[in-house]
Structures are given as structure tokens and as C-alpha cells.
Amino acid sequence: MERKIRVLIGKPGLDGHDRGAKVIARALRDAGMEVIYTGLRQTPEQIVNTALQEDVDAIGLSILSGAHMHLFPEVVKLAREKGLDDVIIFGGGIIPKQDVPKLKEAGVAEIFLPGTPTEDVVKFLKKNVKRK
Amino acid sequence: MAHKSKDLKEWEETTLKGFIEKRPERKEKFTTISGAEIKRLYTPEDIEGFNYSEKLGYPGEYPFTRGVYATMYRGRLWTMRQFSGFGTAEETNERYKFLLENGQTGLSVAFHLPTIMGVDSDSPLAAGEVGKCGVAIDTLEDMEILFDGIDLEKITTSMTINAPAAILLAMYVAVAEKQGADLKKISGTIQNDILKEYIAQKTWIFPPKPSMKLIVDTFEWCSENLPRWNSISISGYHIREAGATAVQELAFTLRDGMEYVEWAIERGLDVDKFAPRLSFFFNSHNDFFEEIAKFRAARRIWANVMKNRYKAKNPNSWKLRFHTQTSGFSLTAQQPYNNIVRVAIQALAAVLGGTQSLHTNSMDETLALPSEFAVQIALRTQQIIAHETGVANTIDPLAGSYFVESLTNKMEKEAMEYIEKIDKMGGMVAAIEAGFPQREIQDAAYEYQKAVESGEKIVVGVNEFVVDEDQPVEILYIDNTVEERQIKRLKAVREKRDKNRWEKSLKELKMAAQRDLNLMPFILDAVKSYATIGEIVNTLKEVYGEYEEPIFI
Numbered sequence: 001m002e003r004k005i006r007v008l009i010g011k012p013g014l015d016g017h018d019r020g021a022k023v024i025a026r027a028l029r030d031a032g033m034e035v036i037y038t039g040l041r042q043t044p045e046q047i048v049n050t051a052l053q054e055d056v057d058a059i060g061l062s063i064l065s066g067a068h069m070h071l072f073p074e075v076v077k078l079a080r081e082k083g084l085d086d087v088i089i090f091g092g093g094i095i096p097k098q099d100v101p102k103l104k105e106a107g108v109a110e111i112f113l114p115g116t117p118t119e120d121v122v123k124f125l126k127k128n129v130k131r132k
Numbered sequence: 133m134a135h136k137s138k139d140l141k142e143w144e145e146t147t148l149k150g151f152i153e154k155r156p157e158r159k160e161k162f163t164t165i166s167g168a169e170i171k172r173l174y175t176p177e178d179i180e181g182f183n184y185s186e187k188l189g190y191p192g193e194y195p196f197t198r199g200v201y202a203t204m205y206r207g208r209l210w211t212m213r214q215f216s217g218f219g220t221a222e223e224t225n226e227r228y229k230f231l232l233e234n235g236q237t238g239l240s241v242a243f244h245l246p247t248i249m250g251v252d253s254d255s256p257l258a259a260g261e262v263g264k265c266g267v268a269i270d271t272l273e274d275m276e277i278l279f280d281g282i283d284l285e286k287i288t289t290s291m292t293i294n295a296p297a298a299i300l301l302a303m304y305v306a307v308a309e310k311q312g313a314d315l316k317k318i319s320g321t322i323q324n325d326i327l328k329e330y331i332a333q334k335t336w337i338f339p340p341k342p343s344m345k346l347i348v349d350t351f352e353w354c355s356e357n358l359p360r361w362n363s364i365s366i367s368g369y370h371i372r373e374a375g376a377t378a379v380q381e382l383a384f385t386l387r388d389g390m391e392y393v394e395w396a397i398e399r400g401l402d403v404d405k406f407a408p409r410l411s412f413f414f415n416s417h418n419d420f421f422e423e424i425a426k427f428r429a430a431r432r433i434w435a436n437v438m439k440n441r442y443k444a445k446n447p448n449s450w451k452l453r454f455h456t457q458t459s460g461f462s463l464t465a466q467q468p469y470n471n472i473v474r475v476a477i478q479a480l481a482a483v484l485g486g487t488q489s490l491h492t493n494s495m496d497e498t499l500a501l502p503s504e505f506a507v508q509i510a511l512r513t514q515q516i517i518a519h520e521t522g523v524a525n526t527i528d529p530l531a532g533s534y535f536v537e538s539l540t541n542k543m544e545k546e547a548m549e550y551i552e553k554i555d556k557m558g559g560m561v562a563a564i565e566a567g568f569p570q571r572e573i574q575d576a577a578y579e580y581q582k583a584v585e586s587g588e589k590i591v592v593g594v595n596e597f598v599v600d601e602d603q604p605v606e607i608l609y610i611d612n613t614v615e616e617r618q619i620k621r622l623k624a625v626r627e628k629r630d631k632n633r634w635e636k637s638l639k640e641l642k643m644a645a646q647r648d649l650n651l652m653p654f655i656l657d658a659v660k661s662y663a664t665i666g667e668i669v670n671t672l673k674e675v676y677g678e679y680e681e682p683i684f685i
Contacts, residue, residue, distance in 0.1 A: 009685075013245070013260070013261060014245035014246065014248070014249050014251070014257065014258070014261050014335075015245055015265070015335070016329070016333050016334025016335045016336075017333070017334075017373075017374075018334060018374075019373070019374050019375050019461075019577050022574055022577070022578075022685050023375075023577055023578055023581050025685040026578050026685055027578075027581070029685070035685065037683060037685045039681060039683045040334055040681065041249075041257075043256075043257070064265075065245050065261055065264055065265050066261070066264035066265050066500070066501070066610065067245075067259075067260035067261045067264055069260070070259060070260025071260055094497075094498065094499070094500065096499050096500045096607050097499070097602070098607065113465050114464065114465040114498045115464055115465055115466055115591070115594040117584075117585050117595075118581065118585065119585060
């Protein structure tokens, strides 16, 4: 049997807005993926450690506080340092369009802005996750 | 069962039937944004047996369905209060002066997340967050700068702060004292509503019981020292934004309010001494009539429970006064100029629902913090409603509408069913510990998302009427030097304060917490000794511990 795609949904930073994170988590689960949700206010270290332990294929980050330019690249950097080279890191939240190219340059694979159908995230993961 | 008169039946079987056969309706079922079914037509039969004085009464009188004041907006318009704060205290002070010069009538402080979480700006947890979604306040010195040149006796200030509300209130009082203001005259609101944090917004610090204790401390202290201060703003806003339906927003918010009342009565406070200073905060979403009915039902339910369940005797204890904010969630990142229209309609619903104050969202809020240009349009939207549309000329103009009255009754009934359910669970703290409201909201949020993705609910510019080209919007960027400047000031305050006094104030605060005394005087002393918010919160954590959320998806 083919291994299910495993995704970690993480909430870095101090904000507690978890509506988006939880809707995405549920939609990915309904699409047949295995989803782990970190809970709120996780440091980049905690998120990367959970990703390692849970052997995930992708990490989805949600942030609405404006701290994305600091926290997203930090998660990418730590993940690569720990050898999570194939893990897809994507994100969403209140993120100005102008910041998207800079985040991609820092290694974030995709940024989903408000209004994105959950189906787009499902398709993105199915297309991009490298099967182990 | 409502009895159908011959006329209505006849109309259905003749005129209507014939018409529908030729031209079927657009949909089989028409629902509100909350998924509640709405009928084709409302007639006197939908409010059969309607008793005017029991259900509506007159403005300023029980059960206040028509409004809490006898003249409503003919006497005084609602307070136009735009929520704002970013960067350091200097930058926000400048924005406040801009808003006041533009005709805004009250201030509303947005704090940055480290302050909201009781963390100092130089903590590793604050990295990247300083000044981002609100103003950075670490010590009394920041608060002095924030209100520099603003006379606290002359304005009212609302502070969106919850877990550490007592600390920020103490800082405000200390600034007012320094200005030489009479505390009996200063007026404003602290949000101070921890229950909706556990339920929806999720910026908590301590576990529920010590948090409730701190809140009752502020009720007690304010009723003696700050008689014009609203010691809490019981908030449905965040509950709705997290995905609740309109009925859930109504029910959970009012049951939260009842929980605070019960804890304060348990402490031995006289209900009529603190209840007149309880205030509320609701969301105004897109579904126009559902929102208006929600506001009217809220007043009626609150009046009823305060009078009959909690035996309050002072009519001011029965009045549900509320602030409204238009729905941030309803705004779209696509074609952002359309948001101006959404906000205008939502603001109109709040006014027709009898709000006491209003924040209108800026069109660019799905992208970043609002620019000055966008904030000005949002404020002008309120001014146009107030001065050009004529809706403020008469009180509760939709009363007597078969539809609005029937919807008001229905929402009241459904909210009461939720309230009874939570009563049976042992109250709101118990319900939260069981994850009940959190799950209800999470399910509703997911249902709504599915309805949008299936096209059952249309969101203009998102799943219909989509365009490819971007509408460029100018965005407010928070200057990168904010973090550095704020940390520099914080370190300087730590250096120059009186070490002995500072140490003593924190020691006494800890002892007071251990002995379960009212903490307000001790917190006031600590802020005056320039203890930082992080130091005060950490002192209390040593006694109270921290909350851990039950996680489920």
C-alpha cells in the first residue's frame, strides 16, 4: 500500500488565530493525508523537531501576526540544517504579496494567500511531495 | 403550529404556485451566512401573539430590545472608535493625534503580541513580533509616551488587552495620575475577557481559575476607584471571526457574561455595583438582517437574565451596551476595494442594531496593517452613515418588521438552548475545559469553508466574478528599526529605575497572589516602580502556572 502523505501544520509566533491552520488541517486529512497539528506558539526549533520525529513530507506554517519574514525563513534554515532536505515547507496567513518572492527566495516552496481554496493546497502537495 | 389564514393559503395556491411553475426560484433553499434557513415571505402569522410591551418595550426601558437609551442617536451618535496601534509608542501617539484631528471621538489601543502575551520585547519569544500588529508597551514609560499630549480626562480609551489586562489598566491609571486627572472622571474600557481567549482568540497566559480571579479583582477595584470605567468588554467578535455562526456568537458571548457575573457574585460583590460597568463587543458580518436581529436579541436576553436570573435591581445592570467591529474575516484579499462596500453594509447593520460604538475595518486589512488612507475611508464610512443617510433620525427603525421580529425571536430561542446546554455542563469554564464551544466553532468554520468551495456560498471576487489583474494597494510596512529602538528603551528603563523599590513591589505582588488578596493595588505599585510587563507576568506565573490547551483538529 502506498504511504500516505504526512503533513505537519505548525503555528509559529505568538498569535492565536488558528482558524486557517485548523481548516487546512482538516481539509488535508479529508483528502487522505496524515496530519499532525503542533498547537499554538511553537518556536521554529520545536516545529522542526516535531517534523523530524514525525517523519513528515511537508510542513505548513500559518501566521497572522506579521512576523512571517522572520519566522518562515528561520524554520527553513533549521529544517535544512537538520537534514530535512526534501521536506516541502509552505505557508499562509496575512502576508503582503510583496513579501512572497522574498519568502520563496528563502526556500519557502509556496505561500497561499487568503481566499485560497483548500483544494489548491491538496493539489500542490500531491504534485510536489517526493515519495520516500 | 402557526395557523395559516385563508388569505395566505390562497395566495400560495394561486398566485405563487402559478408564478413558480413558470419561473422557478433561483435556489431550493435560501440560507443566511450562518446557514440558517430563511423563508420566502414573513407575514403577521410569523409573530402571532406578539406582545409589544413584553417583547420590545420602549427605548431605555426593559427589555431594551429597541435600544438602551431613550433617545438613541438623536441624543448622541455612537462613538466612532478606530482600533489602532503599531510600532513604538511614538508612532502610535502620532496616529492617535491624526485620528482625533479627523473627528474620531475615542481611542482604541492595539497592543503588539508580546504585550498581549505578557512577554518583554527583548525576550527570544518576541523576535520578529515587536511593533508588528500593535504598539509595543513594556513599561509605564512606553505608556507615558503613548498618551503624551492627550488629555485622559477628555477622551475615552478602549484597550484590547486580556490576559494581562489588569497590568495595562494599572499603567493607564498611573499615567492619568501623573497628568493630574481625577480618576472619577476617566473613562474607557479594558477588554479583560479571558473566556473568549480560551474559546477563540487563544492569547491566554494563566489557567482559567486564576484568570477569573484577576478579572473579578478588576471589577471590585474599578467599582470603588474608577466608577466610569468599563471593567470588561465581553466579546463575541473573536468567537465569530474564528468561525462561529451568528447564534453561536450570541450564545457563547452572553454565557461568558453570565459566567463573570456568577464568579463576581460568588466573591460577594453586589451585582448592582459591578453589572452597570459590564460592556459587550460584537461582530457585524455580511448577513444584514441576521446581524440586526442578533443585536436586538442580545439586549433582550441580557436584560432578562440580569433581572430574573441574577436578581439585579438597578435598571443599568440590565442594559447591554456594546461596541461593534465589522468583520475582518469577511474581507477579501482579491479586489480589495470591494471591501469598502462590505464594511459600509456591515456598519449600517451595527447602527440599525443600536450599537454604542463602532470600528469600521479598513479595506487593506487582509493584506497588512491599514494605511492612513484606508483608515480615513473607513472612518468616513461611519460619518456618511451618521450624517447623510438619515438612519440616525429615528430609533430602531426595523422594529415591527415581520421578518426582523421573527428572526429576533428565533435567534433568542436558539441562543437560550445553547445557554441551557452550557448550564447543564456546569457553566462556561467547565464547557471550555471539555472543549465544547471550541469544537462547535471549529465545525462551523469548516462547514462554511466547504460551502464556499462548493460554490453554494458566493464570495465576490473569490469564487465568482474573479479577475486576473491585481488592484495595487499601498501597504503600511513596519519599520525594521522598531525592534531595536524598543529594546534600547526597555534596557534603559531597567537601568535607571529604583532597584530597591522595584524588587520590593514584585515581592509584595507575589505574596499578595499567594494570599489571594485583590491584586490591583499591588500591580499598580509594580508598574509605578517601572517593573516590565514580562516581570509582572512571570511573578504571577510562579504562583498561578500556565494554561495548556487541549489540542484537536
